[in-house]
Amino acid sequence: MAGWDNGGMTDNHSPVTHLTDEQSLDLLATKTFGRLVVHRKNDIDLFPLNYIVHDGKILFRTAEGTKLFSLNLNDDVLFEVDNVEQTSEDTGEAWSVIVKGTARILKDTTEIHAADEAPLKPWLPTLKYNYVVITPNEDGLSGRKFNLGEEPERY
């Protein structure tokens, strides 16, 4: 299970709330910027990118390069989106949603045309020819909400 460490607290007073899959997907849909983590053998890499949620999946575009090379070697990926809102110096709210899933480059023309209809807006002014879709694993969604605050006194 991924997320902020909640210090082993599991009662209702925990500063960490576990989100349902629906809540997690809803939060994912509010943002367009996330982080893709790929791995091969013992090497891990992370790529910030723009995405959209499309039919419960993560869709993004990429040019050929390191990212696709890694995806070609390992299709099990982790994708993360988070948000931090401080309401004062010491308090605030944050959330993080993690998607563990399988990445696949769209090859089928019908799929690519369908993806072209999606409101996916890349920010980097480079040509991006490939669509990649991440399909969450069963139980692959993991969302948490955090109430930020002062650490309690040690006792």
Next chain:
Amino acid sequence: MAGWDNGGMTDNHSPVTHLTDEQSLDLLATKTFGRLVVHRKNDIDLFPLNYIVHDGKILFRTAEGTKLFSLNLNDDVLFEVDNVEQTSEDTGEAWSVIVKGTARILKDTTEIHAADEAPLKPWLPTLKYNYVVITPNEDGLSGRKFNLGEEPERY
């Protein structure tokens, strides 16, 4: 090499600028919120957390839990911090700094006392007993700056 995919562009007009180690550390020091990626065997996990840069290293605190368990099994970790600033709907600037390094739990009393002096402020109101320090590998720093903009027309 990690970072946004630059589409194979390497000339001066590239929307991606590679940063020096010093620039990368300077940017890291402007933020307090990052993401730790740990792995064991084929499983990857990501943990958002608060950190500070201390003597060119990443310092954070954690309670016992999943995070430390993973660190105990695999001490090679990836840490990422990023920032996106949109100046209009279509333009803006972003950066991402990735640190690949070795994580170590502080055990030595002198080290722990020194860490106690660091201005590290956890946001989650849970007791965090352990300090963890990430020492960057040689060539383990990788920073990039991105000029966001419209994708060029395909030709």
